[in-house]
Amino acid sequence: MSGAAIAVAAPSRRGWRQRLTGATPYLLLAPGLLWLVVFFIWPTIQMFLMSLSSGSLDDGFKLTWSIDAYQTAFGKFPKQMGNSLLYGGLATIFDFLIGFPVAYTVAFRGGRYKNLLLFLVIAPFFTSFLIRTISWKTLLGDEGPVLGFLKHALGVVPADFTVIGTPIAVVAGLTYNFLPFMILPLYVALEKIDPRLIEAANDLYANRWAAFRRVTFPLALPGVFAGSILTFIPALGDYVNATLLGNPQTQMIGNVIQGRFLVQNDYPVAAALSFILMAAILIAVTIYARLLGTEQLTG
Amino acid sequence: MPGVDVRLVDVVKRFGETLAVDHVNLEVQDGEFFSLLGPSGCGKTTTLRMIGGFEEPTSGLIELQGQDVTWLPPYKRNVNTVFQNYALFPHLTVYENVAFGLKRRGGLKDGEIKSRVGEMLKLVELPGFDKRKPNQISGGQAQRVALARALINRPAVLLLDEPLGALDLKLRKQMQVELKRIQQEVGITFIYVTHDQEEAMTMSDRIAVMNRGSYEQLGDPESLYERPTTRFVAGFLGVSNLLPGTADGTAGAYAVIRLADNTRVRVPAALVNGNHNVEVGIRPEKIRLANPDSAASPETNQMRGVIKDASYIGVSTQYIVESRGGSQLTVYEQNVERATRAELWAPGEEVALSWTPEHTFVIKDTTPHDADN
Numbered sequence: 001m002s003g004a005a006i007a008v009a010a011p012s013r014r015g016w017r018q019r020l021t022g023a024t025p026y027l028l029l030a031p032g033l034l035w036l037v038v039f040f041i042w043p044t045i046q047m048f049l050m051s052l053s054s055g056s057l058d059d060g061f062k063l064t065w066s067i068d069a070y071q072t073a074f075g076k077f078p079k080q081m082g083n084s085l086l087y088g089g090l091a092t093i094f095d096f097l098i099g100f101p102v103a104y105t106v107a108f109r110g111g112r113y114k115n116l117l118l119f120l121v122i123a124p125f126f127t128s129f130l131i132r133t134i135s136w137k138t139l140l141g142d143e144g145p146v147l148g149f150l151k152h153a154l155g156v157v158p159a160d161f162t163v164i165g166t167p168i169a170v171v172a173g174l175t176y177n178f179l180p181f182m183i184l185p186l187y188v189a190l191e192k193i194d195p196r197l198i199e200a201a202n203d204l205y206a207n208r209w210a211a212f213r214r215v216t217f218p219l220a221l222p223g224v225f226a227g228s229i230l231t232f233i234p235a236l237g238d239y240v241n242a243t244l245l246g247n248p249q250t251q252m253i254g255n256v257i258q259g260r261f262l263v264q265n266d267y268p269v270a271a272a273l274s275f276i277l278m279a280a281i282l283i284a285v286t287i288y289a290r291l292l293g294t295e296q297l298t299g
Numbered sequence: 300m301p302g303v304d305v306r307l308v309d310v311v312k313r314f315g316e317t318l319a320v321d322h323v324n325l326e327v328q329d330g331e332f333f334s335l336l337g338p339s340g341c342g343k344t345t346t347l348r349m350i351g352g353f354e355e356p357t358s359g360l361i362e363l364q365g366q367d368v369t370w371l372p373p374y375k376r377n378v379n380t381v382f383q384n385y386a387l388f389p390h391l392t393v394y395e396n397v398a399f400g401l402k403r404r405g406g407l408k409d410g411e412i413k414s415r416v417g418e419m420l421k422l423v424e425l426p427g428f429d430k431r432k433p434n435q436i437s438g439g440q441a442q443r444v445a446l447a448r449a450l451i452n453r454p455a456v457l458l459l460d461e462p463l464g465a466l467d468l469k470l471r472k473q474m475q476v477e478l479k480r481i482q483q484e485v486g487i488t489f490i491y492v493t494h495d496q497e498e499a500m501t502m503s504d505r506i507a508v509m510n511r512g513s514y515e516q517l518g519d520p521e522s523l524y525e526r527p528t529t530r531f532v533a534g535f536l537g538v539s540n541l542l543p544g545t546a547d548g549t550a551g552a553y554a555v556i557r558l559a560d561n562t563r564v565r566v567p568a569a570l571v572n573g574n575h576n577v578e579v580g581i582r583p584e585k586i587r588l589a590n591p592d593s594a595a596s597p598e599t600n601q602m603r604g605v606i607k608d609a610s611y612i613g614v615s616t617q618y619i620v621e622s623r624g625g626s627q628l629t630v631y632e633q634n635v636e637r638a639t640r641a642e643l644w645a646p647g648e649e650v651a652l653s654w655t656p657e658h659t660f661v662i663k664d665t666t667p668h669d670a671d672n
Binding site: 199201210219 | 351352372378379380382384387390399400
């Protein structure tokens with residue numbers, strides 16, 4: 001009796017469940033997709049249309065399919081574009097040089113202090129980005145703790161030497177602000193490496209340096225890639241460090257976009273600049289991925 | 300006459316408070332298949348890692364082909380290791396994995412490296428796998444690659460750390476035969492770490508049975524099985540029945556031991572070696588069960604007992620027999636004469652147990668349990 005009842009009920013119930021199970025991935029993706037459509041894709045389309053518009057804030061912008069904004073963007077700001085690439089690139093390289101030894105030490109030598117050390121890496125996030133950058137102004141100030149010490153206590157630096165308002169200060173600020181974004185992916189990649197692989201390399205006649213070069217570093221490449229992208233992209237578009245620590249000559253593309261949008265209300269050029277920046281980043285990342293070897297990354 | 304390939308002299312390894320390896324002295328002969336067998340935590344892997352150079356001994360000396368290598372790093376030792384779980388380089392192909400050691404050592408042309416890798420992959424029966432990545436091959440194949448990667452360097456000694464542990468039973472049996480074949484083919488000394496007694500018995504020329512940081516007995520598989528000298532070895536390699544007793548004179552080439560229930564058994568005199576309190580051991584498959592009324596041969600050791608339990612397992616039947624002295628003995632009987640279940644001994648039946656004195660072994664160590672007697 002009960003067997004017959006189950007046999008009748010089962011197919012319909014199973015069908016319903018199967019359909020639900022089949023839809024699960026889409027249901028799980030839905031909130032994220034909706035978010036991206038509303039807050040990323042739609043604004044991007046609007047921004048793209050804006051970059052092809054002309055007019056002013058008072059008269060209103062009209063879509064005229066004009067490429068004037070792009071011509072202005074390309075023609076007038078090569079210096080700021082160059083500054084962005086240079087400062088962003090330098091900050092990424094310095095972050096790598098500082099971050100790799102830190103991530104390596106935490107991953108392989110951290111022992112029971114691993115979590116504490118990682119906490120220290122992200123501890124600056126508990127303070128506002130702005131406040132931290134402003135405090136660098138004091139740190140690097142002409143009579144601040146660093147220069148003051150070098151000038152008066154050691155006397156190795158001339159009294160009129162200044163760092164604030166120079167590219168050095170901007171790169172230093174960028175390097176400092178984005179360092180955790182380099183360290184964390186590197187740490188994750190290094191931590192995953194089975195120490196027995198390094199033993200195996202030693203066993204196969206690789207000394208410490210050869211084992212690092214042939215095994216540890218290649219296996220950390222996904223982390224190098226992720227870390228440098230997470231550092232380079234926001235550093236490229238940053239305008240806070242250049243504003244607070246630089247001078248008018250050290251302006252980056254982010255400063256121009258910010259100025260066009262919020263000060264001059266020149267939306268089409270600001271939008272065109274944003275698109276050029278996006279394209280530049282995409283191209284740079286693609287070239288970078290090729291250079292590192294995508295096979296290695298997915299391997 | 301083969302020489303000594305690996306010599307350990309008074310090797311001690313401490314990790315903080317724990318004594319992992321406790322004054323081990325070993326000599327492994329050239330071309331030998333030598334196993335370190337023991338339960339986890341017995342110090343076998345630490346011993347192997349010290350030979351490989353991955354751990355430094357706290358004290359003692361390690362010699363490789365007469366050269367003191369105690370403080371040499373792994374990459375300066377003519378020793379290669381097959382790691383537990385293989386430790387293949389995941390970013391390199393099978394070819395690059397196998398060629399790794401040759402390339403690091405240098406001195407070989409690309410063409411020669413290529414032909415040696417090809418040769419090696421053929422030896423481990425993986426020709427044509429050059430371009431695969433480790434994540435594209437099975438566990439058994441990864442095992443062979445790990446072996447090829449180590450053997451290609453023609454080391455003086457190959458160290459194997461539970462290399463078959465991750466494989467399923469069938470593949471493991473197959474690889475045991477193959478490992479032995481490869482070892483005989485290349486003639487390299489193998490030092491093999493395992494906790495699997497059957498695996499060690501199948502492949503080894505000699506086995507050191509380790510317990511608590513040092514080995515309790517060292518010998519070929521047959522002597523370890525037939526003549527274990529400690530309780531631990533008797534219990535770790537197969538199943539043993541141990542009966543406490545005291546020496547009670549001699550009878551020809553035999554020593555007589557009086558057991559707890561006053562039964563007298565004979566054992567080869569050399570095994571007793573002047574000890575008074577001993578334990579007599581007998582393997583379950585060496586005991587014959589018979590009707591207590593039937594006449595037994597006077598040459599055999601005999602006991603009376605009652606069947607407590609019978610379990611039929613196809614190829615044999617396992618009995619638990621309680622002797623008159625109260626000790627429980629395990630007996631295996633091949634299902635030859637009594638092949639159907641109805642013909643088996645039934646619980647409660649009285650039986651006569653007999654075995655030849657030559658099959659009897661003697662446990663000499665006096666653990667606290669023995670001291671009580």
